[in-house]
């Protein structure tokens with residue numbers, strides 16, 4: 128296989144997979160500043176175990192996306208690609224599968240997320256996927272709200 132993206136497969140991140148592979152999932156975010164505790168990963172929120180995704184190369188999880196349903200929008204809570212596997216379109220591959228699932232849910236108008244204002248790489252990544260900055264919060268960690276409208 129020539130390109131790594133050809134070896135990447137995307138799956139629904141079920142609660143069972145999360146509990147059985149928590150160490151591998153947590154390891155993916157080893158270089159991220161705001162770490163989550165195991166309880167955050169395992170927490171039940173609406174439609175989380177249907178909407179969330181992970182990517183694998185063979186048996187190795189290399190990225191994940193966690194999301195949930197909120198009335199007429201979907202909240203994207205967390206999105207990480209293993210630092211050793213970034214910039215090979217794995218994030219874009221996971222995202223595409225996720226957005227297709229979002230589109231299938233009746234009544235969902237948009238996807239929303241928060242990103243640290245100094246995370247310029249992620250902001251650029253989301254802009255390329257069609258997101259726009261919609262709010263700027265100035266609490267202790269400065270964050271931007273971003274959203275993508277799926278349908279009016």
Ligand SMILES: CC(C)(COP(=O)(O)OP(=O)(O)OC[C@H]1O[C@@H](n2cnc3c(N)ncnc32)[C@H](O)[C@@H]1OP(=O)(O)O)[C@@H](O)C(=O)NCCC(=O)NCCS
Pocket residue numbers: 159204205206207208209212213214215216217218219220242246247248249251252255
């Ligand atoms: C953000 C993240 C998920 C992107 O995943 P990735 O697999 O590296 O991104 P991709 O290779 O799929 O990139 C898709 C597009 O976004 C662009 N992009 C990705 N990271 C970028 C960056 N840091 N700066 C500018 N553009 C970037 C790519 O160039 C690519 O553009 P193209 O389609 O025109 O070639 C990954 O960098 C990551 O895990 N970052 C750390 C965690 C994080 O910040 N998460 C988001 C906040 S919760």
